[in-house]
Amino acid sequence: MAKYTAIKVDVDTLTGLCVGVPNILDLLADYSVKATFFVPMGPDNSGKHIGRVIKKDFLSRMLKMNPVKMIGFKNLLYGTVLKPPLIGKGNAAILKRIVDEGHELGIHGWDHYQWQRKLERMSKDGIRRHLRLSAESYAEIFGSKPKSTAAPGWNTTNSSLEIQEEFGFLYSSDARGIQAFRPKINGKSLRTLQIPTTLPGMDELGVAGFSSEQILAFFEKEWQRNTLLVLGVHAEIEGITMRSQFQRLLALAATDGVCFERLDSIAVKLYQDTVCIPEFEIAKAKVKGLEGLFSCQKIS
Numbered sequence: 001m002a003k004y005t006a007i008k009v010d011v012d013t014l015t016g017l018c019v020g021v022p023n024i025l026d027l028l029a030d031y032s033v034k035a036t037f038f039v040p041m042g043p044d045n046s047g048k049h050i051g052r053v054i055k056k057d058f059l060s061r062m063l064k065m066n067p068v069k070m071i072g073f074k075n076l077l078y079g080t081v082l083k084p085p086l087i088g089k090g091n092a093a094i095l096k097r098i099v100d101e102g103h104e105l106g107i108h109g110w111d112h113y114q115w116q117r118k119l120e121r122m123s124k125d126g127i128r129r130h131l132r133l134s135a136e137s138y139a140e141i142f143g144s145k146p147k148s149t150a151a152p153g154w155n156t157t158n159s160s161l162e163i164q165e166e167f168g169f170l171y172s173s174d175a176r177g178i179q180a181f182r183p184k185i186n187g188k189s190l191r192t193l194q195i196p197t198t199l200p201g202m203d204e205l206g207v208a209g210f211s212s213e214q215i216l217a218f219f220e221k222e223w224q225r226n227t228l229l230v231l232g233v234h235a236e237i238e239g240i241t242m243r244s245q246f247q248r249l250l251a252l253a254a255t256d257g258v259c260f261e262r263l264d265s266i267a268v269k270l271y272q273d274t275v276c277i278p279e280f281e282i283a284k285a286k287v288k289g290l291e292g293l294f295s296c297q298k299i300s
């Protein structure tokens, strides 16, 4: 059985927060599972993703993940013809429900779209501003600083990782990888522990050609491994379009006796572990089933 198993729920859009998250919370409650949620606190500019939707190499994913079904037609207009609404900052009641039901809540940037698409061109002050606005919005709602962060779109740069250090997070979950580690930049180790997403999302497996049954069989085999398992879930996907498939996965996990923990409790255990936390660089790489490049733990 896996050493640590976690569900990391990324929220990318207003529809994801208002529709997908309540659905996921209901499912998690049904199976007594605690998870970690990451929510962008600022504007929903997901309508600007329309340009990506029509890109040829994105088509196969969209055929399975109809964007209108996933985030709603109105959401596709946010940031284009409609003024973008604030996601987390504008919906404190849903954020409080996440926390009240015993889950962990961390920040997922300020403007998800801008971070995901334009981080490489942002100034250091611009990056700092994104993190500050998000952390301040969280503190306004909860009266304390966020303990954790996850980079939108698994997108980091050396600058974003270094600036993150100023915020004193317990850990961050910014990358794809195989184990917890401390990022190393130009030979220098950063303080903030990285707990990467280690498992492919159900949508990624679907794009890779897995049937519903094969997806379940894949995860059942994975959680027999004695290692860190972090399943990346999206409110817009597992909470809306693949909701019934996610329910089947939770039911299977319950049958198999899988114990899901919040990422913050895993972080505390890792810090207490006598085994040294290894250092790794982070580099951009392709991820099967997704379009583009993503920050990945660099395994040489």
Ligand SMILES: [Zn+2]
Residues within 6 Å of the ligand: 010, 011, 012, 108, 112, 151, 152, 153
């Ligand atoms: Zn995201």
